[in-house]
Amino acid sequence: MTATGALEGRGLARRFGGVTAVSGVDVRIVPGRVTLVLGPNGAGKSTLVNCLTGVDQPSEGNVFLDGKDLTGKTSNRFAQLGVARTFQHARPFRGLTLAENVMVGAHGRTRAGFVRGTLRTPFARREEAELRQTASLLLAEVGLEGREAGSPNDLTLEEERRLELARCLAGNPHILLLDEPAAGLGEDEATALATLVRNLCVDHGLGVLLIEHHLELALSLSDSVLVLDFGKPIFEGTPTEARLDPAVRTAYIGAEGDQ
Amino acid sequence: MAIRRYLVALLALFLPLTLAGCGSSEGGSSGGGESGPIKIGAVLGISGRFAFVGKPQEQALKLAEEKINADGGIDGRKVQFVIYDDEVDETKTVPLVNRLISEDKVVAIIGPSITVPALAIQSVVDRAKIPNMTLTSKAIWEGSKDSYIFQTTPREEVEVKSILSFLANKVGAKSVGVIYDRQPYGTGNLAIIEKFAGDFGLKIVAKEGIESADTNADAQVARIKAAKPDAVILWVGDPGASSVAKAMQQAGLHIPMIGSSAIAGPTFAKLGGKAAEGVYSDSTYNTSNPPANQKEFLTQFAAKYGAPPTQFAGFAYDAAFALKGAIEKAGGKTDGESIRQGLLDMAPYKGVVATFDFTADNHNGIANGPLFYIIQVKDGAYKVVYDTRQQ
Amino acid sequence: MSILVNLMSVDYAQVLATGTTYGAIFGAIALGYHLIYVSSGMLNFALGEQLAISGLGVISLQAFGLPLIPAIMVALLVAGLFGAGYERIALRPAMRMGLIGPLIASVGVSIVIAQGRVLIWGPNPRPFPPFTGEPNQAVDFLGGRWQIQSFWIIGLVTLSTLCLLVFLRYTSLGRAWRATSQSPVGARLSGINPSLIAMSSVALASVLVTVAGIAIAPLVLAGGFYGLNFGVRAFAAAILGGFSSTGGVLVGGLVIGLLDAWLAAALSVAWSEIALYGLLILVLLIRPTGFFGREVVTRS
């Protein structure tokens, strides 16, 4: 069911009315590698992620997963095919417990419908039990161990982000798009997160797209870099090349000064 | 925490029910017993869209209660009317009738005011063997020999035929347009008009639905006008009826219009103002020169409530006195069987609307002959202009 | 085929007369919905019932000896205070349930108004004289029969809309209202109290529908059962006009008024109601944001 190939955007553009948020972007997220997307605020990074995950539809260009054209598909299709994402501002389900939040993330790969769920067939019970266990493990993995029954309303913004990461992982994705996962984290926590991302990538073979403002941390993590400015790609290459590129330095460091 | 929440919630759930029990148990003393007042129930559409029917009926029953008790009660016992408002919503009518039977312990039930709820309680009263004086013009009792339902209102076709004969013989109309209430009250009579119009040489060229509560009839009148009838029949209550009159005036459509007895009261003339002038209606009251059986009721009602009674008020008043006669005929016995037999056995009762002679085959008791006066609004009040009884 | 013929063979001049008159009223109520919705996100179903009782209020004030114009002024003042009051004690507290709360609370307010009306004025509606001329006096205009009162209605609704626009543009409260409708957060940051804006919106809307209610009373009686009927049509007008566009909801009112009049003339009244609701559903499904609404850009 789950594909294993790369997620690829070709010639992507997105316009809102007269405003062009993204144009002419090609991007490829390959399993086992981290692709970093850099750019100042408003450069169109989140819009790009939205277009790549079906949350938003590109005005031009196509999105492929494992060579198959998924343009125009809704985001649940992407999720079911193993493409998971976090949001810049975490979006937990506030009426559910933490464990249930994570369990929702597994929706695409679980099967019990409302009939089996209501009748509590052996199949549904087994699936629920497994899922509950997975949720506990994942919560522990992101540092929320033992808080299965807690409410997202009691979490800090940063904890909400970690919860969202656990929710993503519950779906067993092979492509993960992380929209500023380390925003608001301290140095230590950011490093821990970096280790986690690296582990996922190397040990589990996930392809990761990362949007991040912790420049050094992000560069050290990534295998390739894409820099956007006013929606257009101004640089593509390795982290080492990116460090040296003058255009990147102006665009990026200029933006960093804003923060 | 969780347990407590559930328990309190459940308590909240059943508290109202238990309270409902306490609240009404004190009223449980039997109206059918040998002492205390005789209780007669009534379910009327006192509020809501048919308040123009139910409210005067409530007033008539209160007047009847006063009068009966002042004259020594029924067989020496006082009478008490227990009156509930069903808002002409049969979802409310059915439980209220059950409340009258099982909690208030009434010996008979008057009402409902309107056809739909009346039909809905048919099986309830028949099963409980409680005499029911229905106040609608539909002969609900027909077809069931053992029915406990009786009727003090003229049957639909009696009134319809009066109107049709007036239009054909007196107005000389050849074609009519009908504006009818979209509730069964109007649609039922529309069917009867359609059935008998041909007998009177009348052709129905347009029929338009309206609600009694409507206050704008421009569209209906425009369509009637387009069909060019000689006259208009109006089978709807107020304010719908007066809105039709106004719309006709505004549209410059000056042809004879006759309304059912629903508009034979002061409201139509008041709401219609100038537009109501010249409109006909039918009534069982001879307001110009009332005979003895009507005079007392008409004057006492007007004195008590400041306005003359409607037709509907008379139906309820007659129902109350018919029950009084039946209980007296039964020798004061108040079980359902005895009262029913009393209604069948008693001498013809000369009521306000008509003279009633209930038989096993005819629970209406009004002869199917002409019964109505045709009245017309002149200077803001109805005057009798024609007597269908004499044709 | 005959249905098609029926649909087309209609007295269009008369449709124009009736449709414009009632369309103006629908537009005024829709404008009330719009005022409240844009500034607070609340939907207020009580406006229809408020419209229905406004004529009764004027009649009672006249019974106290006030001449017509002062009676109307006092009625408008009372309506505004009443609106502000129930926003505070009924709609706002229900906000805690989310936006569905005020909607249900406004139904509660409608029930209170409708029942209070029966207690104060009794169950029967009352005739209300037209502002000028005889009752039901009509003139020929553009090929149709127009009631004299129709011109009053159209004129008054236009006038009060203009007053409202001037108010929103040139007063500080108006500017605050517009700021809030564009960006509630931004408005709060610049020191505007959004809850005060919401309260004054309901008050303004109440005054607006009361003007409309008094104007229409000579045609449909004061205190009839038309509150719901008008309220739903105005709701449709507001949706058709895109809810967030001031001009749009007025045009929406006119469109619904004309459509209503046309369908009623072409079909029977019963079928025209069914057709109207059917059309409404269809339009919403085909164009969910109405015809004048801005496309809502959702960003994550």
Added chain:
Amino acid sequence: MRRGAAWSSWLSPAVVLLLVVAFALTQGSFYRLQLGTLAGIYAIAVIGLTLLFGGAGQISLGHAGILGTSAFITANLTVSHGWTPLTAMVPAVAGATLMGLLLGWSALRTTGHYLALVTLAFGLMFSEFGRTVFSAGWYGVPPLTLGPLDLGDSQRMFVAVWAVVVASLVAVLLLVKSRFGRSLAALRDDPVAAAASGIDLARTKIAVFAIASALGGVSGWLFAMYQGSVTETSFSFMLSFNLLIMAVIGGLGSPLGAIVGSVFLVVVPEFGREYEDFRLLGYGVALLLVLGLLPGGIASVGRVLADLVLRRSGSATPAVSGK
């Protein structure tokens, strides 16, 4: 939702059942049994609505049309075509569910106030249609019989209706804790994130409308036999709003609250029949009071009291945050 969910989801149905049976056995009064039956019939529909409103954050202002569809089909088949009530249930509930599917399909195209208007227009269209085409209504719907068991008797009908209520309650309580229930909550809390988690919003919306409508269908079917007659007036716009009010004042999103709300709304207006003029006014005021003072509905009275007594602070009532 907690670990103890297993027992607590069985506790309330069990207690409801117990109280119902006790009530049925001790009541000789037709009137009170009938009110109880009517409350139960509405409760079934309202339980469905809680799933729709509270569970999935969708709205329907035309639910009377759903109940009405089912009741019309039941009445037409039994009265005019001689079907037994039991066999009429299948097309009746299927018809209601079909209407629900259509409404659910509308919910794909419209949200928020627009969906409110679509459903409102549906409800109004239904009652206009009923008034125009079926104005005569149907009378003499036979009582329900299950083999030798005749449910025409008020007491038995009461118990039968409440058995269905309890079954619906159990089903919905189980449902909300299942995978499907979580997807409803996700849809309600954040549709964008729900979709990004792999939830098919379209299917979920259509399914929840279908389930709510199926329960509405059962309710309408029972109503036809309870009342014995079916006319459009029983399914007017006011019923839609009353059902909504029942769902809200009981406690939005709580199936138990649905039962509390239904009983409350059917029984409370019957008080003060002696003060006829003030009765409905009081009903409106009571509604506003509950809305203003008890955002969690009447079912939350216990929690509110406990909070007051124990002076608990902090996270007792989770803030409902928009967006």
